[in-house]
Amino acid sequence: MEKIKTLFKKDNYDKEKRTTFWVTIVTSMIVHFQLYALMITGPDTLINSMYHQADIWEAMLLRFGLDIIQRLKGNIVSPVLATLISSVLLGITVILVINILEIKNKYYKYITAILFAVAPNFSATLTFFYCSDAYILGMLLATLAVYLMRKQEKHHYLSLPNTATNKTSECSATSTSRKK
Numbered sequence: 001m002e003k004i005k006t007l008f009k010k011d012n013y014d015k016e017k018r019t020t021f022w023v024t025i026v027t028s029m030i031v032h033f034q035l036y037a038l039m040i041t042g043p044d045t046l047i048n049s050m051y052h053q054a055d056i057w058e059a060m061l062l063r064f065g066l067d068i069i070q071r072l073k074g075n076i077v078s079p080v081l082a083t084l085i086s087s088v089l090l091g092i093t094v095i096l097v098i099n100i101l102e103i104k105n106k107y108y109k110y111i112t113a114i115l116f117a118v119a120p121n122f123s124a125t126l127t128f129f130y131c132s133d134a135y136i137l138g139m140l141l142a143t144l145a146v147y148l149m150r151k152q153e154k155h156h157y158l159s160l161p162n163t164a165t166n167k168t169s170e171c172s173a174t175s176t177s178r179k180k
Contacts, residue, residue, distance in 0.1 A: 020098065020109045021091040027117035028087035032126055036079035041127050069134040077130040085133040086126060090116055093140045096147045 034040060058066045073081065094113050103109050116122065126132045 016106050020113045024091035024094045024113040025087045036083045066134045079129045082129045082132050086136040089136045089140045093143045096143045
């Protein structure tokens with residue numbers, strides 16, 4: 001538990017971590033400008049327009065987190081807001097990955113941030129504006145689970161519910177995409 005507390009201490013967030021965080025966000029917003037400016041979307045987003053309230057369909061697919069995230073945003077689907085929230089969550093994920101991999105060189109940290117921000121899977125996720133932030137939150141939680149397992153020698157069980165939830169969501173998403 002002490003390692004988790006030290007992760008969130010203000011002193012622990014030095015200039016390099018803040019810079020890495022901002023490099024991720026700025027790179028992501030610049031690279032994906034066309035996605036949110038021209039509203040280049042996936043087919044599901046066209047159906048869900050600018051307002052989406054998660055309903056029984058998402059519950060049947062075990063996408064329980066989508067309802068919570070949508071309610072926090074007031075069920076509004078804004079490409080700019082979704083990209084910004086996703087970029088912030090990705091920035092936190094990058095910091096966790098850098099901690100997990102114990103990257104010390106500041107230039108490698110910045111390269112890692114840029115690689116995550118321009119990754120094709122991140123771009124593809126952003127095309128689904130109504131759920132991209134929830135999916136990136138899932139990626140953050142999965143990374144947090146790995147962080148807890150790697151950094152907590154005695155308390156591996158803390159990350160098991162998180163890992164199980166993420167795997168269940170991935171399996172349901174995979175099985176539904178295969179049925180189509």
